[in-house]
Every structure is written in C-alpha cells, then in structure tokens.
Amino acid sequence: MSREEYKQAIVVRRDLGMGRGKAAAQAAHASCGAVFLIMESGRPEWRRWLESWRRQGQAKVVLRVDSLHELQEIYRRAVEEGLPASFVRDAGKTQLEPGTPTAVAVGPAPSRLVDRITGSLKLF
Amino acid sequence: MSREEYKQAIVVRRDLGMGRGKAAAQAAHASCGAVFLIMESGRPEWRRWLESWRRQGQAKVVLRVDSLHELQEIYRRAVEEGLPASFVRDAGKTQLEPGTPTAVAVGPAPSRLVDRITGSLKLF
Numbered sequence: 216m217s218r219e220e221y222k223q224a225i226v227v228r229r230d231l232g233m234g235r236g237k238a239a240a241q242a243a244h245a246s247c248g249a250v251f252l253i254m255e256s257g258r259p260e261w262r263r264w265l266e267s268w269r270r271q272g273q274a275k276v277v278l279r280v281d282s283l284h285e286l287q288e289i290y291r292r293a294v295e296e297g298l299p300a301s302f303v304r305d306a307g308k309t310q311l312e313p314g315t316p317t318a319v320a321v322g323p324a325p326s327r328l329v330d331r332i333t334g335s336l337k338l339f
Numbered sequence: 340m341s342r343e344e345y346k347q348a349i350v351v352r353r354d355l356g357m358g359r360g361k362a363a364a365q366a367a368h369a370s371c372g373a374v375f376l377i378m379e380s381g382r383p384e385w386r387r388w389l390e391s392w393r394r395q396g397q398a399k400v401v402l403r404v405d406s407l408h409e410l411q412e413i414y415r416r417a418v419e420e421g422l423p424a425s426f427v428r429d430a431g432k433t434q435l436e437p438g439t440p441t442a443v444a445v446g447p448a449p450s451r452l453v454d455r456i457t458g459s460l461k462l463f
Contacts, residue, residue, distance in 0.1 A: 236463035339360035
C-alpha cells in the first residue's frame with residue numbers, strides 16, 4: 216500500500232480584485248481557520264489528518280474561483296463530504312465591504328479526497 | 340486604559356519573483372507555523388496573546404522585504420524581543436530551490452510590539 220498523501224487546498228476569489236497582499240492574508244485566514252476548526256472539532260480522524268499533514272510538510276496549494284457562487288459550492292461540497300473546511304469573510308477594514316466572502320480552505324485531508332472537491336480549479 | 344490590540348505580521352520576500360499563488364501559500368505557511376509554535380511552546384503569555392488575537396478577529400497584515408538579509412533580520416529581531424516568530428523555507432517542489440527562505444510571521448502579539456519589528460515595512 217502506498218503512503219497516503221495529505222494537503223490543504225486554499226481557494227481564493229479572483230473576481231474581487233484584491234491586491235496580492237490582501238489575497239495572501241485571506242489565504243492565511245482560511246488556512247489557520249481550518250486548523251483551528253480541526254483542533255476544536257473533537258473529531259479524531261481530522262486530528263490524525265492534521266498530524267499526518269504536518270509530518271509531511273504541510274502541503275498547501277492556492278487555487279482560484281471567479282465568483283461567490285463557485286466559492287460557496289466548494290465549501291458546501293467539502294462539508295457534505297465530511298472534510299474540514301473554513302469559510303472566510305473579510306472584516307472589511309480595507310478594500311472590501313464588511314462580511315464579503317473571500318476564501319475557503321479545504322483540508323488538511325487526504326489529497327485524493329481534497330482533489331474530488333478542488334481538482335478542477337486553476338492555480339490562483 | 341485602552342484595549343490592547345493584537346495582530347500578526349506576515350513578511351514575504353518579493354525578490355524571489357514568486358507568483359501570487361505561491362506567495363499566498365508561503366504566507367499561509369508562516370501564519371500557521373507561528374500558531375503551531377505558540378501552541379507547542381508552553382508559554383502562557385503567548386497562549387494569551389493567541390486567544391486575544393483570535394477573539395479580536397485574527398488581524399493579519401502581509402508585508403514585503405526585498406532580500407534574504409532583510410527577512411533574516413526581521414526574524415532575528417522578533418526572536419530577540421521574545422515574540423513568537425516562524426521562519427519558512429520552501430519545500431522546493433515548484434519554482435524555487437529546496438530550502439529557499441521565503442517568509443516569516445511575527446506574532447500574534449500585541450500590535451505595539453509587532454510594529455517595533457515590522458512597522459517600517461511596506462505592504463506586500
């Protein structure tokens with residue numbers, strides 16, 4: 216049996232016209248948000264995924280969507296499939312209206328499960 | 340007495356020519372790396388900073404440096420000042436040589452302490 220690989224996909228909206236620093240901050244919010252979710256979930260399987268992912272070097276990939284609808288669909292499907300997922304709304308202090316959805320993280324989880332949700336998306 | 344504010348500064352190298360997705364992934368590595376460091380540090384003060392920062396909405400700002408030397412200096416000064424700080428080296432699977440230093444996170448910590456280290460840097 217080959218080693219299971221783990222990753223986290225971070226999905227960021229490109230349609231908002233965020234600057235690159237702003238987009239990077241949203242990606243970091245999403246990434247840490249999923250980590251906090253797992254740690255506070257009480258789900259042993261998610262905790263094992265988190266630990267395996269950390270041991271393997273915390274692979275992260277940042278992907279793009281071009282609409283709110285696509286972002287919501289990614290999140291909905293991740294939750295439906297039982298994957299840890301975080302949904303980020305911007306605090307709105309700069310550039311965007313308060314509460315604007317900006318990014319979603321899916322995983323850390325086995326790559327084959329993450330790819331079912333985000334495998335068709337382009338790199339950000 | 341006014342409320343203490345908390346933030347995390349994420350410092351990313353611009354001189355490497357990373358694409359925006361790559362840069363966002365490095366920012367997320369640095370951000371989560373500092374969170375893991377705090378959680379595993381056994382330092383009660385850092386834990387309090389982390390919790391206060393989360394309650395306030397996890398303010399993050401992404402800043403730029405233009406050389407390895409500047410990145411190293413930011414990290415060195417943060418450690419010297421007793422702030423939680425993470426140093427990211429790229430795994431080197433894409434775009435960069437393995438082990439290339441790419442980003443540093445300083446904090447979460449009181450903003451006035453973070454600003455002493457990163458206050459003069461430009462937005463990424």
